Amino acid sequence: MGNKSEIKLLGTAASPFANRVQFALNLKSMKYEYIEENLACKSELLIKSNPVHKKVPVLLHADKPPICESQIIVEYLDEIRPDLYQLLPSVSLDRANCRFWAAYIDNKFFPLYEELRQTLNKAGQEAIKEQMIEATQQLEEAFIKSSNGKTYFGGDQVGYLDVILGCFIRWTQHVDELNDFNKFDEVRILELAKWAKCIASHEALKSVTPGKETLESFFGLINIYRPPYK
Amino acid sequence: MADEVKLYGLDGSPFVCRVKIALNLKKIDYKFVVEDLRNKSADLLKYNPVHKKIPVLLHSGKPISESLVIIEYMDDAWKGAPLLPKDPYEKAQARFWAKFVDDKCIPIVFKAIVSHGEEKDLAEAHEQLQFLENQLNEGKKFFGGDDINLVDISATFIAYWVGAAEEALGLKLVSKDKYPKLTEWCDNYINCQAVKDGLPPREILLGFFKMWFATPNSFVYNEFLNKSS
16 A cells, blocks of 8 residues: 555554554554544544544545445455455355354454453353353354464464454453453463464564553443443 | 254244344254243253353254354355355455444343333433434445345344344334334335244234233243343
């Protein structure tokens, strides 16, 4: 991609969904202009660009209307530049498998973390942790099948599922620490635990992963707007 | 047979119906395997061990689950009527709206039906339906333009199930006054042959909704809430 400002990304440093898109852009060495949004005071550009959800990330590409939803953005980037670090596999069945697990990660796995944050009672928290253990077990099996003995879901190189799940490592680690939990327990899920360390240290992700202070400040914000209630 | 296609599902499920419509559009022959959700088959549990839900498509012995994932797979694997635009940008927009229907529109419309039109649910449902109404600008016959695409298929529940629920409940959610384009889209969509051939008979849906409103904690209600996807 030529001009840096041809691609603009509206995001928030602490948002794993925005990190996801940045991870993909970095892997593909696609230049982009990053615009930090203050979610407590959303810009007119964000609200105009994503009137349906009013959320980040939003991709603005050249003079086209905006593209929203991180998975959709990542697939779009892969389709316009498959020559630059292809993320989705070429075989239809493998692509379907990627999309299935991507849906699982976003619709089953990650929402458990939001639920945990909003649950104050101990019994409720324990029940959610049980579900998290089950979810990571599913992901461990998915990883073993997908990686086929290699380092990443994508094999020797980072693939679509590595990007989809990888962006959640830091965020979920933060919630784990607050709740005396370890979802990537090496005893329970050795392969995924190894993978998590690997992906977190990948330069394309590490460079956009938020620090502890950024996360703490963001969590402070969410606790005001969507406070715990259970 | 090498290319054999099987669809595991139930007639009353709008998510299974999506896949049937897609199969019809692509003119693919398939065997429909009826599942009893209270007594799921060994095959279903084998082919969708993660969610244990319908629909599941089996193609040459390989299973694919989640209706929108299945439809994208079908567009990848088979020629014939395209279910998604070719242009990556248009494709992204189609995926966005299909996801919107799935994640936002259907759940709140369903909730408004279940709560018998409770004010807050109705207001939220109308807010989401308005986004769909607005998408039909520029005289578009379908969300896909002149032809049906992924977005139209994803909204099958809105086109057909909602009407039956409205009649059973005596509640009007998608009225012609409020949604002139959406109601016209509903008519155009359900009268397409490929769609007609995939829809369950209306009397069955009416019967189901009438029975279900009488006993709202029934098993199928809970299955739907957890989304058969």
